[in-house]
Amino acid sequence: EKDILEQLPLRGKRVLITAGPTYEAIDPVRFIGNHSSGKMGFEIAKAASKLGAQVILVTGPTHQKLADNFVTVKPVVSAEDMYTEVHKHFNTSDIAILSAAVADYRPKNVATQKIKKKETTFTIELEKTKDILKSLGEIKKDQFLVGFALETNNELEHAKGKLKSKNLDLIVLNSLQDKGAGFGVSTNKVTFITSSNSIIENELKSKTEVAEDLMQLILKQTHA
Ligand code: CTP
Ligand code: CA
Numbered sequence: 001e002k003d004i005l006e007q008l009p010l011r012g013k014r015v016l017i018t019a020g021p022t023y024e025a026i027d028p029v030r031f032i033g034n035h036s037s038g039k040m041g042f043e044i045a046k047a048a049s050k051l052g053a054q055v056i057l058v059t060g061p062t063h064q065k066l067a068d069n070f071v072t073v074k075p076v077v078s079a080e081d082m083y084t085e086v087h088k089h090f091n092t093s094d095i096a097i098l099s100a101a102v103a104d105y106r107p108k109n110v111a112t113q114k115i116k117k118k119e120t121t122f123t124i125e126l127e128k129t130k131d132i133l134k135s136l137g138e139i140k141k142d143q144f145l146v147g148f149a150l151e152t153n154n155e156l157e158h159a160k161g162k163l164k165s166k167n168l169d170l171i172v173l174n175s176l177q178d179k180g181a182g183f184g185v186s187t188n189k190v191t192f193i194t195s196s197n198s199i200i201e202n203e204l205k206s207k208t209e210v211a212e213d214l215m216q217l218i219l220k221q222t223h224a
Pocket of ligand 2 (some may be wrong): 102103104
Protein backbone atom coordinates (compact mmCIF):
# COMPACT_ATOMS: atom_id res chain seq x y z
CA GLU A 1 0.00 0.00 0.00
CA LYS A 2 1.19 3.47 -0.87
CA ASP A 3 2.40 5.74 1.86
CA ILE A 4 -0.14 8.45 2.69
CA LEU A 5 2.37 11.23 1.87
CA GLU A 6 3.07 9.71 -1.53
CA GLN A 7 -0.63 9.88 -2.24
CA LEU A 8 -0.61 13.60 -1.42
CA PRO A 9 2.27 14.88 -3.57
CA LEU A 10 0.97 18.46 -3.43
CA ARG A 11 0.75 18.62 0.35
CA GLY A 12 1.91 22.06 1.51
CA LYS A 13 1.71 23.45 -2.04
CA ARG A 14 -0.54 26.36 -2.98
CA VAL A 15 -2.43 26.20 -6.24
CA LEU A 16 -4.18 29.25 -7.70
CA ILE A 17 -6.94 28.59 -10.26
CA THR A 18 -9.25 30.82 -12.30
CA ALA A 19 -12.58 29.57 -13.62
CA GLY A 20 -15.80 30.64 -15.31
CA PRO A 21 -16.74 33.62 -17.43
CA THR A 22 -16.45 37.29 -16.53
CA TYR A 23 -19.34 39.73 -16.74
CA GLU A 24 -18.60 43.23 -18.02
CA ALA A 25 -21.24 45.80 -17.09
CA ILE A 26 -23.01 47.87 -19.73
CA ASP A 27 -25.41 49.57 -17.32
CA PRO A 28 -26.90 48.62 -13.91
CA VAL A 29 -28.99 45.80 -15.41
CA ARG A 30 -26.96 44.53 -18.40
CA PHE A 31 -23.59 42.97 -19.08
CA ILE A 32 -21.42 41.32 -21.74
CA GLY A 33 -20.62 37.71 -20.84
CA ASN A 34 -19.95 34.32 -22.41
CA HIS A 35 -21.09 30.69 -22.18
CA SER A 36 -18.29 29.37 -19.94
CA SER A 37 -19.81 27.03 -17.32
CA GLY A 38 -16.80 27.08 -14.99
CA LYS A 39 -16.81 23.28 -14.93
CA MET A 40 -13.21 22.81 -16.13
CA GLY A 41 -11.76 25.11 -13.47
CA PHE A 42 -13.84 23.56 -10.69
CA GLU A 43 -12.69 20.08 -11.74
CA ILE A 44 -9.06 21.26 -11.67
CA ALA A 45 -9.61 22.65 -8.17
CA LYS A 46 -10.99 19.28 -7.02
CA ALA A 47 -8.15 17.34 -8.66
CA ALA A 48 -5.48 19.59 -7.07
CA SER A 49 -7.16 19.35 -3.68
CA LYS A 50 -7.30 15.54 -3.94
CA LEU A 51 -3.51 15.59 -4.33
CA GLY A 52 -3.20 17.51 -1.07
CA ALA A 53 -2.82 21.09 -2.35
CA GLN A 54 -4.25 24.18 -0.72
CA VAL A 55 -6.34 25.66 -3.50
CA ILE A 56 -7.58 29.19 -4.14
CA LEU A 57 -10.26 29.22 -6.82
CA VAL A 58 -11.03 32.65 -8.27
CA THR A 59 -14.25 32.26 -10.21
CA GLY A 60 -16.55 34.39 -12.32
CA PRO A 61 -20.32 33.88 -12.02
CA THR A 62 -21.20 30.16 -12.34
CA HIS A 63 -23.68 27.59 -11.03
CA GLN A 64 -20.89 25.20 -10.00
CA LYS A 65 -20.92 23.93 -6.43
CA LEU A 66 -17.95 22.80 -4.41
CA ALA A 67 -17.85 21.31 -0.94
CA ASP A 68 -14.17 20.95 -0.19
CA ASN A 69 -12.39 22.18 2.93
CA PHE A 70 -9.11 22.60 1.08
CA VAL A 71 -10.50 24.89 -1.61
CA THR A 72 -11.07 28.58 -0.86
CA VAL A 73 -13.50 30.05 -3.38
CA LYS A 74 -13.13 33.74 -4.25
CA PRO A 75 -16.09 34.86 -6.37
CA VAL A 76 -15.52 37.78 -8.75
CA VAL A 77 -17.58 39.38 -11.50
CA SER A 78 -15.47 41.35 -13.99
CA ALA A 79 -12.07 40.86 -15.62
CA GLU A 80 -10.76 43.76 -13.53
CA ASP A 81 -12.01 42.11 -10.28
CA MET A 82 -10.40 38.83 -11.34
CA TYR A 83 -7.09 40.56 -12.11
CA THR A 84 -7.05 42.18 -8.66
CA GLU A 85 -7.98 38.98 -6.79
CA VAL A 86 -5.47 36.82 -8.69
CA HIS A 87 -2.64 39.26 -7.98
CA LYS A 88 -3.42 39.10 -4.24
CA HIS A 89 -2.50 35.40 -4.25
CA PHE A 90 0.08 34.86 -7.00
CA ASN A 91 3.19 35.70 -4.97
CA THR A 92 2.43 32.97 -2.43
CA SER A 93 1.37 30.38 -5.03
CA ASP A 94 3.47 27.47 -6.31
CA ILE A 95 1.27 26.67 -9.29
CA ALA A 96 -1.21 28.90 -11.15
CA ILE A 97 -3.71 27.48 -13.64
CA LEU A 98 -5.78 30.06 -15.51
CA SER A 99 -8.78 28.41 -17.12
CA ALA A 100 -11.24 31.31 -16.93
CA ALA A 101 -12.92 32.62 -20.09
CA VAL A 102 -12.01 36.23 -19.41
CA ALA A 103 -13.71 38.89 -21.54
CA ASP A 104 -11.19 40.45 -23.92
CA TYR A 105 -13.16 43.72 -24.07
CA ARG A 106 -15.47 45.67 -21.80
CA PRO A 107 -17.70 48.69 -22.35
CA LYS A 108 -15.53 51.80 -22.23
CA ASN A 109 -18.21 53.70 -20.33
CA VAL A 110 -20.64 52.06 -17.92
CA ALA A 111 -23.97 53.91 -17.82
CA THR A 112 -25.08 54.77 -14.29
CA GLN A 113 -28.75 54.56 -15.23
CA LYS A 114 -30.52 51.92 -17.30
CA ILE A 115 -30.03 52.77 -20.99
CA LYS A 116 -33.33 53.59 -22.71
CA LYS A 117 -34.09 52.33 -26.21
CA LYS A 118 -34.07 55.03 -28.90
CA GLU A 119 -32.58 54.62 -32.38
CA THR A 120 -32.85 51.44 -34.51
CA THR A 121 -29.14 50.78 -34.13
CA PHE A 122 -27.06 51.18 -31.01
CA THR A 123 -23.30 51.06 -30.61
CA ILE A 124 -21.28 50.30 -27.49
CA GLU A 125 -17.64 51.30 -27.54
CA LEU A 126 -15.40 48.62 -26.02
CA GLU A 127 -11.89 48.76 -24.58
CA LYS A 128 -9.43 45.94 -23.90
CA THR A 129 -9.36 44.31 -20.48
CA LYS A 130 -6.06 43.42 -18.78
CA ASP A 131 -4.59 40.07 -19.80
CA ILE A 132 -4.35 38.39 -16.39
CA LEU A 133 -2.32 35.40 -17.57
CA LYS A 134 0.17 37.57 -19.46
CA SER A 135 0.61 39.80 -16.42
CA LEU A 136 1.54 36.74 -14.31
CA GLY A 137 4.01 35.57 -16.95
CA GLU A 138 5.74 38.94 -16.67
CA ILE A 139 6.23 38.75 -12.87
CA LYS A 140 6.57 35.01 -12.23
CA LYS A 141 9.52 33.72 -10.21
CA ASP A 142 9.40 29.99 -9.36
CA GLN A 143 5.70 29.56 -10.04
CA PHE A 144 4.63 26.94 -12.58
CA LEU A 145 2.26 28.84 -14.86
CA VAL A 146 -0.45 27.11 -16.88
CA GLY A 147 -2.78 28.71 -19.42
CA PHE A 148 -5.59 27.55 -21.66
CA ALA A 149 -6.13 28.36 -25.31
CA LEU A 150 -9.47 28.17 -27.04
CA GLU A 151 -8.92 27.95 -30.79
CA THR A 152 -10.98 27.12 -33.86
CA ASN A 153 -8.26 27.28 -36.56
CA ASN A 154 -4.45 26.89 -36.80
CA GLU A 155 -4.86 25.54 -33.29
CA LEU A 156 -1.34 24.29 -32.52
CA GLU A 157 0.32 27.35 -33.99
CA HIS A 158 -1.91 29.73 -32.02
CA ALA A 159 -1.51 27.79 -28.78
CA LYS A 160 2.28 27.69 -29.13
CA GLY A 161 2.22 31.44 -29.76
CA LYS A 162 0.33 32.01 -26.50
CA LEU A 163 2.66 29.68 -24.58
CA LYS A 164 5.58 31.82 -25.68
CA SER A 165 4.10 35.32 -25.57
CA LYS A 166 2.63 34.80 -22.09
CA ASN A 167 5.78 33.09 -20.72
CA LEU A 168 3.95 29.88 -19.71
CA ASP A 169 5.27 26.50 -18.62
CA LEU A 170 2.30 24.63 -20.05
CA ILE A 171 -0.72 25.39 -22.20
CA VAL A 172 -3.91 23.39 -22.58
CA LEU A 173 -5.29 23.66 -26.09
CA ASN A 174 -9.04 23.33 -26.14
CA SER A 175 -10.50 22.20 -29.46
CA LEU A 176 -13.91 23.53 -30.36
CA GLN A 177 -13.78 21.59 -33.64
CA ASP A 178 -15.07 18.39 -32.12
CA LYS A 179 -18.65 17.95 -31.13
CA GLY A 180 -18.87 17.36 -27.41
CA ALA A 181 -15.92 19.56 -26.57
CA GLY A 182 -15.94 22.97 -24.97
CA PHE A 183 -18.69 25.10 -23.52
CA GLY A 184 -21.60 23.75 -21.55
CA VAL A 185 -20.72 20.08 -21.98
CA SER A 186 -18.96 17.78 -19.54
CA THR A 187 -16.35 16.55 -22.03
CA ASN A 188 -13.27 18.17 -23.54
CA LYS A 189 -10.77 17.35 -26.28
CA VAL A 190 -7.47 18.88 -25.23
CA THR A 191 -3.82 18.89 -26.22
CA PHE A 192 -1.12 19.69 -23.67
CA ILE A 193 1.91 21.65 -24.91
CA THR A 194 4.92 22.16 -22.64
CA SER A 195 7.53 24.93 -22.82
CA SER A 196 10.03 22.30 -24.04
CA ASN A 197 7.62 21.70 -26.94
CA SER A 198 6.27 18.27 -25.93
CA ILE A 199 2.86 17.85 -27.50
CA ILE A 200 0.49 15.44 -25.77
CA GLU A 201 -2.78 14.76 -27.57
CA ASN A 202 -5.75 13.34 -25.72
CA GLU A 203 -8.96 11.60 -26.65
CA LEU A 204 -12.34 13.15 -25.89
CA LYS A 205 -12.57 12.83 -22.10
CA SER A 206 -14.70 13.95 -19.22
CA LYS A 207 -13.59 17.26 -17.72
CA THR A 208 -12.92 15.35 -14.49
CA GLU A 209 -10.41 13.13 -16.33
CA VAL A 210 -8.86 16.07 -18.18
CA ALA A 211 -8.34 17.81 -14.83
CA GLU A 212 -6.71 14.71 -13.33
CA ASP A 213 -4.46 14.20 -16.37
CA LEU A 214 -3.47 17.86 -16.26
CA MET A 215 -2.53 17.66 -12.57
CA GLN A 216 -0.49 14.47 -13.20
CA LEU A 217 1.41 16.21 -16.00
CA ILE A 218 2.06 19.24 -13.77
CA LEU A 219 3.36 16.89 -11.05
CA LYS A 220 5.76 15.33 -13.56
CA GLN A 221 6.92 18.71 -14.86
CA THR A 222 7.51 20.13 -11.39
CA HIS A 223 9.06 16.90 -10.03
CA ALA A 224 6.75 17.24 -7.01
N1 CTP B 1 -6.68 35.22 -20.23
C1 CTP B 1 -6.52 36.04 -19.12
N2 CTP B 1 -6.94 37.34 -19.16
C2 CTP B 1 -7.50 37.85 -20.27
C3 CTP B 1 -7.68 37.02 -21.42
C4 CTP B 1 -7.25 35.70 -21.37
O1 CTP B 1 -6.02 35.57 -18.10
N3 CTP B 1 -7.92 39.12 -20.29
C5 CTP B 1 -6.17 33.83 -20.18
C6 CTP B 1 -7.24 32.76 -20.25
O2 CTP B 1 -7.69 32.41 -18.95
C7 CTP B 1 -6.49 31.61 -20.90
C8 CTP B 1 -5.47 32.32 -21.80
O3 CTP B 1 -5.36 33.64 -21.30
O4 CTP B 1 -5.76 30.86 -19.95
C9 CTP B 1 -5.80 32.34 -23.25
O5 CTP B 1 -7.09 32.86 -23.46
P1 CTP B 1 -7.64 32.96 -24.95
O6 CTP B 1 -8.95 33.67 -24.93
O7 CTP B 1 -7.54 31.61 -25.61
O8 CTP B 1 -6.52 33.85 -25.66
P2 CTP B 1 -6.30 35.42 -25.72
O9 CTP B 1 -4.90 35.67 -25.26
O10 CTP B 1 -7.37 36.18 -25.03
O11 CTP B 1 -6.33 35.71 -27.29
P3 CTP B 1 -7.56 35.53 -28.33
O12 CTP B 1 -8.86 35.49 -27.55
O13 CTP B 1 -7.45 36.71 -29.23
O14 CTP B 1 -7.30 34.22 -29.05
CA1 CA C 1 -9.61 35.80 -25.40
